[in-house]
Amino acid sequence: EAPEKPQIDDITANSMVVTWEAPKDNGNPILGYWVERREINSSHWARVNRNIVPDTELKVEGLLEGLTYIFRVAAENQAGPGKFSPPSEPKTAQAPIMPPGPPIARVVVTTDHSIEVEWDPPADNGGGEILGYHVDKAMAGT
Known part of the structure; x- marks a missing residue:
């Protein structure tokens, strides 16, 4: 068989x-x-x-x-x-895609109620196209 x-x-x-x-x-x-x-x-x-x-x-x-x-x-x-x-x-046949490295973020504008950030793409994309970003916030010291 x-x-x-x-x-x-x-x-x-x-x-x-x-x-x-x-x-x-x-x-x-x-x-x-x-x-x-x-x-x-x-x-x-x-x-x-x-x-x-x-x-x-x-x-x-x-x-x-x-x-x-x-x-x-x-x-x-x-x-x-x-x-x-x-x-x-x-x-x-292709190299495996890994998670990308971290983007390089910086604060560009702050007010009493908001903050504006921007970032450069990560130096290492993990071998694949960057499809988007996730942005999280946390209180300082937490």
Whole structure:
């Protein structure tokens, strides 16, 4: 039998980890797996591993940042390789987005009842676009 659709995790700018569940072996022990990848705008599947993979996980390296990939997996036993799994969900090779650093705020106008602040964007955007800001207030000394 073919493995179920593989899952993709730990995505970076040039690698992804492909995991899958072992299929039923139907009486013949599974020797390992073959993994193929396809760039989403291509019709060509390329084998990822040169040697059979004994585990149900493979870190795929050498991906190109910004390209979107899908993966599929086939099990092999003594009779040879089986059918490929359905393809994974498409995933784009990109650095993970982290929370941004703090913006640099300053007070520009104060009155008895209000304060006006402005800020510069953070030096570190965390690898993603800044979508907005949250402004909180607190009484001094609290």
